[in-house]
Structure formats: structure tokens, C-alpha cells
Amino acid sequence: MGKKEEMPEEEKLQQLADFFKVFGDVTRIRILHVLKQSEMCVCDLALTLDMTQSAISHQLRFLKQMALVKNRREGKTIFYSLADDHIETILRMGTEHIEEE
Amino acid sequence: MGKKEEMPEEEKLQQLADFFKVFGDVTRIRILHVLKQSEMCVCDLALTLDMTQSAISHQLRFLKQMALVKNRREGKTIFYSLADDHIETILRMGTEHIEEE
DNA sequence: TATTCATATGATTGTTTGTTCATATGTTCA
DNA sequence: TGAACATATGAACAAACAATCATATGAATA
Numbered sequence: 001m002g003k004k005e006e007m008p009e010e011e012k013l014q015q016l017a018d019f020f021k022v023f024g025d026v027t028r029i030r031i032l033h034v035l036k037q038s039e040m041c042v043c044d045l046a047l048t049l050d051m052t053q054s055a056i057s058h059q060l061r062f063l064k065q066m067a068l069v070k071n072r073r074e075g076k077t078i079f080y081s082l083a084d085d086h087i088e089t090i091l092r093m094g095t096e097h098i099e100e101e
Numbered sequence: 102m103g104k105k106e107e108m109p110e111e112e113k114l115q116q117l118a119d120f121f122k123v124f125g126d127v128t129r130i131r132i133l134h135v136l137k138q139s140e141m142c143v144c145d146l147a148l149t150l151d152m153t154q155s156a157i158s159h160q161l162r163f164l165k166q167m168a169l170v171k172n173r174r175e176g177k178t179i180f181y182s183l184a185d186d187h188i189e190t191i192l193r194m195g196t197e198h199i200e201e202e
Numbered sequence: 203t204a205t206t207c208a209t210a211t212g213a214t215t216g217t218t219t220g221t222t223c224a225t226a227t228g229t230t231c232a
Numbered sequence: 233t234g235a236a237c238a239t240a241t242g243a244a245c246a247a248a249c250a251a252t253c254a255t256a257t258g259a260a261t262a
Contacts, residue, residue, distance in 0.1 A: 013130050016195050021125030026118040027250075033114060042209055055251050057210055076208045076259050086198055093194060094117050097187055128220075143239055156221055158240055177229050177238045 022066050023094070027051065028059050035069060036088055039081035123167050124195070128152065129160055136170060137189055140182035 022028060030049050034040060042060065046053045060080055063069045068087055071080045082088065123129060131150050135141060143161065147154045161181055164170045169188055172181045183189065 012196070012199070013134060014127050015199050016192070017125055017127040017130045019195050019199055020121050020130075024118055024122030024125040025250080026115050029114050029118045029121075043207090052252070053209070054211085054253080058250075061210075073259090076206095078209065090194055090198065091117070093191060094120050095113070097191065098113070098116050098120055126220075144237095153222070154239070155223080155241085159220075162240075174229090177236095179239065 019066070022063065022068060023090070025059075027055070028063060029091075031056070031059060031063065032068065032082065032087060032091060035080060035082050036091070039079045041077040041079050043077070045080070120167070123164065123169060124191070126160075128156070129164060130192075132157070132160060132164065133169065133183065133188060133192060136181060136183050137192070140180045142178040142180050144178070146181070 023032075027049070031045060034045060034048055040048070042053060042056055045060075046056045049056065060069060060071075064071065068083050069080050070083045071078050073079075124133075128150070132146060135146060135149055141149070143154060143157055146161075147157045150157065161170065161172075165172065168184050170181050171184045172179050174180075
């Protein structure tokens with residue numbers, strides 16, 4: 001929609017750092033890794049990752065803000081899933097880098 | 102050399118987070134961005150990025166540890182450069198993600 | 203409508219992290 | 233060898249961050 005090419009270089013680099021920062025935490029990586037397989041509600045994420053509902057919820061808010069996950073409500077429960085398959089690609093790239101050599 | 106496929110999932114995710122964490126800081130992103138164009142010595146990096154030599158040096162050590170940069174000595178000065186072109190690819194992927202939509 | 207279940211959120215806290223300051227190491231050249 | 237220059241490093245400090253605790257919001261159902 002907007003012309004992002006016009007963004008000043010410095011600001012772009014800041015955004016880039018902010019973007020990668022999201023992946024720089026194990027909890028968030030674990031969440032993304034689980035969601036990569038299937039959508040999941042908050043309480044099941046908490047169970048699966050063995051963390052409190054609150055901790056998961058806080059991270060999900062962050063991930064949502066950064067547009068990495070989306071959610072849908074079904075009655076009382078809210079299901080989270082990856083926002084797009086771009087995320088998987090990035091995770092795979094990182095994995096490949098780590099695994100080589 | 103080692104078979105990285107045998108690594109336990111949890112440890113792999115931790116390594117992945119640690120890897121991305123490197124890119125999650127503006128200073129490091131700026132350093133990598135500059136080195137993408139040409140190798141450079143510590144003092145010029147400090148000048149270019151308008152930061153103290155010490156701050157740059159600390160970050161370079163971190164980047165070196167994570168195998169993202171390499172260096173060579175030439176007399177008194179030490180030149181740093183990107184360790185491989187993989188880094189550029191990852192930066193580009195991040196940039197693309199940010200710039201789209 | 204009161205209770206229960208699912209999730210969100212604000213405040214607090216302990217930890218991590220980036221920068222600074224002071225100083226050490228290492229190289230060159232007079 | 234000693235002065236000058238380039239880089240590295242340890243300790244200390246402040247800011248950012250993630251988890252926790254307590255509580256609020258919101259939906260279903262008895």
C-alpha cells in the first residue's frame with residue numbers, strides 16, 4: 001500500500017533489527033515452531049510448551065503486533081496460527097544456516 | 102563436521118533463537134550493512150556509525166563468535182568483513198518481509 | 203444472572219544486554 | 233626501547249525484556 005522504498009535507510013535498519021528481534025527468543029521460536037504444524041489455542045500452547053498461560057499470552061500479543069501470527073475466536077477459545085508462510089521460510093533459512101558446516 | 106541432525110529439538114530451537122538474536126540489534130545490523138559493501142577496519146566502522154571504538158569492538162567480538170564476520174590483520178589495523186554471503190541473503194529476506202505489504 | 207472457563211493485561215521483579223570507562227595488548231616506527 | 237596508534241577486554245551501569253502474580257475482560261452455560 002505505502003511506498004516503503006522511500007523510507008530513510010536508518011529507519012529501515014531499525015525496523016529490520018526489530019523484525020529479527022522477534023525471532024531472538026526461545027519462547028517465541030517455540031511458539032512459532034508449534035504453530036507451524038497447526039493452529040492452536042492459548043491454553044494448549046501453554047500446556048505444550050509447559051509455560052504459564054500469561055507468559056504465552058504476553059508473547060502472543062507481541063507476535064501479533066509484529067504481524068507474525070493471527071487469531072480467530074471460536075466461542076471462549078482463541079486459536080492462533082502463523083500469519084503467512086513467509087515465517088516458515090525465514091525459520092527454515094535460519095535452521096539451514098545453523099545446520100550447515 | 103558433526104551430524105547436526107542428531108541435535109535434540111529443544112537445543113536446536115535455542116540455537117535458532119541465539120542466531121536470530123544477533124540480527125536483533127540496530128548496531129549489529131548497521132555493522133553488517135556496512136560490511137556488506139566492503140571490508141572495513143574498526144576505527145572506520147566507529148567513525149562511519151558514529152560510535153565509540155569500544156562499543157564497535159564489543160559487537161564485532163560477538164559477531165565473530167557467531168561466525169558472521171571474519172577479520173584479517175594488516176599492520177596495526179584489523180579489517181573486518183562478512184564471513185559468507187549467507188548473511189546477505191538473510192538480511193535481504195528480512196528486508197523483503199518488511200517491505201512487502 | 204451467577205459461575206465457570208479462556209484469554210488479556212498491568213505492575214513488579216530478576217535477568218539479559220549494550221554502552222561506557224579505564225586499561226591492557228599488540229604493532230609500527232623513530 | 234619508548235612513544236604513538238589500533239584494537240581488545242573487564243567491570244560497572246542503565247535500559248530493555250521476559251516471566252510472574254494478581255486481576256480484568258469476555259463468552260458460554262447452568
